Amino acid sequence: MDQRRKPILPGEINMDQSRRGLLSKISRRELMAYGGTAALAVSAGFDPLRAAGKTRFVFANESDYDTVDPHAAFDVGRVAVRLNIYDGLLRWEDNPAKLEPWVAESHTISPDGLTYTFKLRRGVKFHDGSEVKAQDVVYSLDRILAVGKGAASLFKTMIDPGAAKAVDDYTVTFTLTKPSAIFLAIVPEIHIVNTTLIKKNESGGDWGQAWLSKNSAGSGAYKLAQFDPAIGFVGERFPDHFKGWGPKFIDEIEFRGVKDTNTRVLGLLRGDFQGIGGYLQTDQLDRIKKSGNAQILEAESMRVMMAQFNVTRAPLNDVHVRRAINYAFDYDGFDNDILGGLVQRNPTPLPNTIWGVPKDVKGYSFDIAKAKAELAQASAKIDKPLELAFLTGFQQSEQAAQLLQNGLKKAGIESKVVGYPWPTIVEKFKDANTTPDVSIYWISTYYADPHNWVGEMFSSATAGTFKNASHYKNSKVDELLDKALRSTNQAERAKLYEEVTRIVVDDAAGLWIYNTKWYGPYAAKLKGIAFCPIGSAQEMRTAFYDNEG
């Protein structure tokens, strides 16, 4: 045997190596390992929480936590603050989402659908030890309306300031300006704040906005321990939370804003993070799955990707042109080839998983012959390229626009693909003249009620908003939606929303592509994560490590 290639057995001395210097005895791999150990010792530093035997969870979120005021935001990006630091009267839980009693133990609705009465649990404590009372609920709603941010605009459509009254310490009533079946659905957004604490920190009648943007006044399962708008926030477990705790839990939660997707994924694989947000590409999900130290939880969510048509001007004011566009999009190619089957085809504006979806509606399919046939019936002339708008920075939106452009070309329709940042396109939507012909984006779950989609997307009252960028107006639809809002009977409402959905699909008022499937990348040892479409699984009260440490 060639001596140079002779293997060195464990414990055997290689005379060649013994003649060289000390460093030469160490293989390159060993050298890297030693270097790594030394560097890690420095870079890891000292972790007092681990030393105290406590558990910690770090979540890398795709957007920043620029404020921790629960009434300043109504988005998924900052939902962790609202769900972990604060409580509401009711809360959306599970998937499909169910409205559960939370700080309120029960509620009643007056026969005319105008007055809602909530009975509060006794003994629910704020983080400073004081009790949550009806007066705090009243103040919280008044604050939302006065500050005018987050969910305020939705509340203002049905309730005026001063319409909430504390009957006694544990009973609160809300009197609506008109019956609204979605009131209950948005009650979870009344995050209850500690009135006394905020009043102490008000400045110039600002309802404590400056103070609450970086401090907390809640009763949630975690209390705010640290907040840095440039980094995120840390919550410490609140042992006295009214829901109690199971035998296992996480002592400290940290939510950080980490914008770069790659850094989030690498951080999860490395163990810097135990959970990451954002909708990931197929290759990244595969990479996480194969890593062994992370898991991917899956659930069907409620976030519909769609194309909104500007129906106010030619050629999209012609139903045949709209139908032609619907037939020109390669749904299977997009959902299965481009997105690797990570989504579910969703043929209507309502997510497949919510009530009120007409099961008999199959929607449109990719069929260029049918597209051409519809175009032949169209009276509107397509004398200039259609503007297909996508959201800058959202790759899927751009890919869908390009795929649609390709399909339209086959059908004989010229188009141009244009990207707009979110603030720009919102501004354009306000005026039908500046709204693009076709705009591709998503409608997420702000509240789990069909009104969140078909209600706000096709009501003439919302024309020009982000949800109704098509400026769709149809008196029959308005009438049905109004009926649905006035009724508190879900079965009756479901029928009304089914009818609306049939009308708008037949009218090709938009193009509906898929319902998002949620993929939650978490550390392998993490258990108890409960997904709900409204909270995107960021409520940490039930989470724990299977093998602590």
Place this chain on the structure above:
Amino acid sequence: MRLVALVLKRLAWLAPTLAGLVAIVFFISRVIPADPVALVAGETASRAQIELLRQKLGLDQPLIVQLAQYYKQLLSGDLGTSLFTTRPVWEDLSARLPATIELTVAAMLVSVVLGIPLGVVSALYRNRFIDHLLRVVTVAGLAVASFWLALLLQLLFAMDLRWLPLQARITGFPPPATTGFYVIDALIEGNFTRLGNVLAHLTLPALTLAFPALATVVRFTRAGVLETLQRSFVTYQRAMGIPAGLIVWKYVLRNSLVSTVTQIGLLFGILLAGAVVIETVFQWPGIGSYAFEAILQSDYPGVMGFTLYAGVVFGVVNLIVDVSHAVLDPREAAA
């Protein structure tokens, strides 16, 4: 005395320069067809609700009135309140400034401390292997996209070798800061474990940010040294028998640095722009990511605050460059 006059003259120009900058950015930011009020009001806000909020924020006033109001605010030291965070812009900026300054200074130190000697070496060994190697590296430094380099460094040093942290300024959530400059804070407290941790976190972002700047410093130093080496005083000094090292590192280098120093001033601009990308990739909680977010959301006060910061930095850096020129070449101060 001439130096003091130069400084005063430059400072006198800084105020109108900044006022002009504010006016330009003010109008540009408002010409962009975006409506931050609609965003603040929420996606479900009606037109009437948006207009009400616009009035409340004073954004319904004519632009010239808004600009005058902003100047008035600035004179009283108020940068305004962010539309999105609802905190004073100065408070938001000051929370992030130390992170960016620490990163930028570290990157500048790396590029200057390494770049100048390497530039001299490259010139002295002109057209030899070491020169070719350095030229390849410097061309790469200018050509390589910083996000790509950042990713490579992360994969190698944080993921494969696990020698350095992947992201952030410190392990875990940062402790309450004294100055906000973590290196200085750790030194003040005499906490060397934390100092090591902070330096380890600083290494990859600073190297990534320094790479293009380093390339520029090397190239300009090389060109300056090569030019100076041709001058007659060098021949004279050689003839006088002055040691080669002394000629190069004292006389040649000083005469070669004028253009390099100018470039170093301009490099601050590159570093500031680069910091936006680097801060995003390394999750560095600095002003770059704040500016990015403010621009994206059309947060006017935030954008203006960042612009003023950039303007002041440029102004101060240019002042330092001018003073350095005067020190390196006293004829400039006299001019």
